[in-house]
Amino acid sequence: MTQVGEGHETAADEAGPVLTFGAPTAGEILAERYQLEQHVNNDSAGRQVWRGIDVILRRPVAVVLRHPGGASATEMLQAAVAASRVIHPNLVGVYDAIDEQERAYVVREWVEGESLRDLVGAEGPLDPARAIAIAHSVADALTSVHATGMIHGNVHPGTTLIGDDGRVVLADARADSADSVELDIRAVGGLLYFALTGHWPHNEISDSALPDANRDSSGNPAAPRQIRAGVPAYLDDLTMDLLDRRVAAPAADALTAELGRLDAAAEDEEYEDVGPLRFVQGNASSSEPIKSTPKIMLGVGALVIIAIVGLIFGIRAISSSSSTDTEANPPVTAGAGQDPETPAGGETAAPEPKKIALTADQVRIVDAPPGSRGDSGEAKYVVDGDPETAWTTSRYDGAPNFGNLKEGMGVLINLGSPRSLAEVRVSTSAPGVAMDVRYGTNDPGDSQSGDGKILKDYKKLGDGDAEKSTGTNWAFSGFEPDQKYQYVLVFLTELPPNEDGAGFKVSVNEIELYGF
Known part of the structure; x- marks a missing residue:
């Protein structure tokens, strides 16, 4: 209450x-x-x-x-x-x-219920659909406040109340000279961030007794998807755009409309497919979306590239047509006969690595002896393309290195044939997982003895030391460019603390390989 x-x-x-x-x-x-x-x-x-x-x-x-x-x-x-x-x-x-x-x-x-601050404190971060619904209600309230020329000035998890009947209400306006309409809107992004992560971005919104956002070495807040699994990419982008002062803040009615669209899609569990931002100012005569500065720059850049490509083809066309008059005695040019796709220096442009499609029959769990091998049925979840499913380790007490019971656990990937690789990407439920990548020439068998042989014979890539993830997305790119790989092992040697503080445990949501 x-x-x-x-x-x-x-x-x-x-x-x-x-x-x-x-x-x-x-x-x-x-x-x-x-x-x-x-x-x-x-x-x-x-x-x-x-x-x-x-x-x-x-x-x-x-x-x-x-x-x-x-x-x-x-x-x-x-x-x-x-x-x-x-x-x-x-x-x-x-x-x-x-x-x-x-x-x-x-x-x-009097609202019979509790604040968003207390709700997240008791239950932990909310599911995306509920976070969207709360932010939608607050943005709708701000639309009415701003329409009167007022500023709320106190949008915060403590002033956002959730009634026992499900109603969401914003309380205790407290604007001063430092507050603005823009800060009210940014604070809705702060509410989304708090609801999804349990952290409040101090630098981007306001100081608070709530824990600050997780930040990288440059002081930038980690995106919700880097902190926890299951946050839709579009919701993640919307939240970070609202917190980014370099991106123009929408009007309250535009934000309400966008969150309303997300809210409706969330009811049908379709918010991954809702499309690009659709912010439209209420007093705008055009129905075109208002694009943020970074997105405008991308669009301008694309137009410039198209213009350059068109100019090149135009020059080639003119040259081709004019050459009919000089075919009998063509001029000698440097690099004559060179492939037009090859740079002047004679080096072929390096191809871009592509994601390798993997299926359940290409992966299995490797459990270092004397492991129980009880997780073997969950390997399929790391390649099913669904971040909501995962291979979840057992809880280990005593120490992060699997309770000092074994060397670790991992996922063995059989690519079917040797091929060049560029990168491994791993998505986990929490940061602080120590991982390395190993490779071998065969799979000696899905058994305890086979797992033991893998750990004995497989070689580590890179410097051989396990790297501890700082976020929930971990990447490894230490593959040798002149070598081909068929059997690749992503191996976990240390686990982060469990969410409830008891023991050590993690979920591996997705593993992706990129190659040529």
């Missing part, structure tokens, strides 16, 4: 006011109407939040109280008065705002 409007924290908020004289007590009736029933807790601004009863209308209310009142509570009261003018099913209704000088309070709707 958390009702705390805990949004962005500032230095002024951290200490908060100290309630002394005038502190409320259970049973007290404010303004001869609002009876205080239970002190819930305090929000990030130091305001007390109470569950109360409107004794006239006999309905539950939330009372947000600050001491002292007067000038110190002016911002809170002004925000409440402004919010009361906007009626929307995804906004908490504001009933009253009273300044008694010694203390001031706002009376608003």
Whole structure:
């Protein structure tokens, strides 16, 4: 039943006011109407939040109280008065705002449920469909807020409430001079990021007591798909675009429309196929999508390439037609007779590696002795193209190296015939997996003795040391260009901590090989 409007924290908020004289007590009736029933807790601004009863209308209310009142509570009261003018099913209704000088309070709707912050804290990251539905509701509420010229200024997992009836409401507007319409929109991206990962991007949105986003060496936040499996690529792109200040933020109505399209597709489990961004500003006369700056640059680049190719063919055509007059005595040119696809230096352009199609009968689990080999039926899941399915190891206690019981486990891939390889890509449920790639000339058999022989005879590629993944996507490109491979082993030697903190465990969602 958390009702705390805990949004962005500032230095002024951290200490908060100290309630002394005038502190409320259970049973007290404010303004001869609002009876205080239970002190819930305090929000990030130091305001007390109470569950109360409107004794006239006999309905539950939330009372947000600050001491002292007067000038110190002016911002809170002004925000409440402004919010009361906007009626929307995804906004908490504001009933009253009273300044008694010694203390001031706002009376608003009581939502029986919990905040997004508490929900993710209790259950962990949400499934993509639920994250989309919550963000859609918040964006819809912001559309109404922005239409009146207001800014919410406090979009946060603590102010996003999920009722027991499934209703999602945004509470406690608290805009100041530093807030803007754009920051409200960026914060919806922050909500998506938090719902999908359990982390709040401090640098991109606002400081918070919530854990910051996982970041790379350059300080950039890791994408949700790098943190957990099962996040659709399109939802991942949308979330990161909303957090990226280099990408133009859409208007609230455009974001609502896009999330609504995703929300509808999620109900049919089709959000992987919803297509490109369709942000359209509400006051735009054209129906064309508004493209972000990086996407515009890609489009311009493609047009430039097309123009250059057309110019080259045009010149060739002109040269071909004009050469009919000089065929009897053609000019001698450097590189005459050279393949037009071959560079002037005589070197053939290197082909691009392509993904190799793999089937279930080409893979199997290798379990280092004295392993139980109980996972053999799950190898097919790493090549089925479905990131939702996976080979999941057993839980090992004591140490990340499979509990000091064995060398490790892996997936053996038989390509059917020797071929040149460029890269192995592995997708896992969590970072911190130590892996290496090995190769051999045959499969001695799907048995404990066969697995032992593989680990004895197969050679490690690269420097021979296992590399620990820093995200959920791991890649290895240490194949020798002049060598061909048929039997390749992706081998795990260390596991990350289990999600519940008990032991060590991981899921391998996909393994992809790229070659020529």
